[in-house]
Amino acid sequence: MTTSEGFRRDIFSDFDIEDPEFNDRFYEVLDEFVDRCPVTRSNVGNGYWLINRYQDVKRAGQDWRTFSSAKGFEPNRDPERPYLMPEESDPPRHNLWRNALNPYFSPDAISAFEDSIRTEAVTLIDAFIDRGECEYIKEFSSVLPGSAMFKNLLGLPTDDVPMLIKHMDAGFYGPKEERTENLTRAFVHLGEYLGRRAKEPPRGDVVDVIAAGVEYENDEPAPWQDRVSIITDLALGGIVTATFVMSGAMSHLATHPEDRKALVNDPSLIPQAAEEFVRYFPPVVALGRSVTTDVEIGGHHFKEGDFVLLNYAAASRDPKALDSPRECNIFRERVPHSAFGVGVHRCIGAHLARLEIKVALEEFLRRIPDFNLKPGTRPEYETGILRSMKKLHLEFPAQRGA
Template identity: 30%
Template sequence: MSTRQLTYSPFDAEVIADPYPVYRQLREGAPVFWSSRAGTWVLSRHVDVSAALGDPATYSSASGIFPTPPGVDMTELFLPMLIMSDPPRHTQLRQLVSKAFTPRRIAGLGAQIQTLVDDLLDETPETDAWDFVSGFAGPLPAIVIADMLGVPREDRDRFRAWSTTLIQSNPARGEFGAGLDAAAALYNYFAAFLAERRAHPQDDLMTALVQAEVEGEHLSEDELLGFCLLLLIAGHETTTNLLANSAVILAHHPESRRELADDPNLVPAAVEELLRYDSPVQGLSRTLTRQVDLHGKTMATGDTVLLLFGSANRDDQAFPDADRFDIHRAPERQVALGRGIHFCLGASLARLEARIALQALLTRHRDFDVDLDAAIRLHSGPIRGFASLPIQ
């Protein structure tokens, strides 16, 4: 297929269903591609995506991280978030919130996560079909991050609904209404919660954020609300979709599934391969601070560039035979969780939850299948996963 015939938008229905054929076409024929339908340049090769992630001075996050129509400013739609900031403010804020995600603190959550996993699996039917997302993959990370923030568990279903609505808004077509309503609901909830924590501090992340200081100053109300929104959505959407995508992959690879069931020690490495093979975050955008010439194309200052993590992770130049799922692969270079200064803050938590969840699932259900015909995919360009996934 020539570049004249090639079309790509992260919001196309065919791309959402299976993006990997067009990713290969992009890597082979148009590694720097202008998507007129999404109004953005697209980088698809591992070497180029990795280089861009390692150069935040050129590829800025401050103007937003999702492709949007010309003239739309994401910073005007949402309050300040760590993921949409550049140094030096990004450095200050990340140092602050990273204290909540230390290896020691995350490791200490293992027993709690195991209990939650066991409780959720206890509630699932042994023989009848059940919805893997609403019954397991959705509630688990939502409960974990809500507990870290200090949010009552009875509110988790509301949070799940709000965050799912938010990520399914379609900025490429200017469809913000429902997503903005969900964001407003979250902001209103957290504003009241932050006020309560100021008056009555507790041992949770919300209190820590309220009391935190950066260079002698407390975070602004907008920064606090932005933090809460980011932690809630990133804290459970990524893990929910990692688990759902993993269930599909393992259902389609029964030999690998049974090998993991027989030897749980293989699960940690398998999680890395699952992240690589069908990344829950398919790509994020950056805005150029200077002109970049790459592969014979000129990208101008101010242009947006979509970095396709999902394509980079299927690049044969980085991962031989990349379209083959292999639990014995060592995909250290996979970029599903980003790279550089914006590497996913909750990566260790997502990996821990995935390891515990998959190990427990395979212990109880050595054999299972998924009904993709009845499944409902998320209609979000950057996020790949399921709103509903029947499993038998």
């Protein structure tokens, strides 16, 4: 480890993932980690470590026995904070839930939602296309993923989306003393919905599976709180993941007209470009693990009880994993990344996120092929263990009657 220079704090030995400087100099910090410090230390609260390079992150993520998720993925976790399962659990319970949920998130199952997602995307674009501008986050990218998840998988009223986005956002980015309360509000709302569904005739959907639960060890039924946790985790993932990638993609295309024209002229490039956008605009920065036994990784000796963040965002920018990783290259044919996680905890909704991003790009570029950032504006971000874009003002030729 060498000493970091040019930052307000020593990012290698006294890092804070919620430092505003990390938010403002996001890629610069990630690249410093990959180039100069495979394992980073934070002294915030009880302290934690970050593993930053691709192969090290992959190794740790695949070794759930040594790097456990059962105590949560957030550093300095509030003990009153509800757990998000199956993400914050380990096998066998993790696998019991994943096996029950996986059929509803398979490529074939998700492909059946394409027409519905496309219709929603067109409806959203129709609402602003004649104005010649939009605030893309509020009017499109924060709405489409929630609508896709709620309409097609969870059966929730889409009117619930703004309220849940508000509480989930505040549960991760708001004042620390209010985060648990806000996340709990989302739990309560979704728990009430799940309770109503449990009393209704089955619809044959994933909510029926969650309400029925799974059986744990010794044929013990999963407690109700675990079932509420499952539906909350799915709702959170469905809202957060695709939103930031869509926004990052549109910001890139607004400032790189040659890439935008390439996708407009050849939409067949969009799926591969979308994968590059997933890598380059990581919605999950780093998720935590608790070390269960002494282990060496990345040249560092971790001790039992250490808390470690797997830095997915940095790992996806490791030159040893792919060529020119600091460049957003929409023509890249091979796109290794850890944006959806690695190992047994890999994101269950990855296929849905990819479909949403693909459809969002196809429909926006088809209807609005020429756009740019509105003069006097720039994207605004929030960063912690997750990363989000808060505002993105786009401007384009108004299309009356489009």
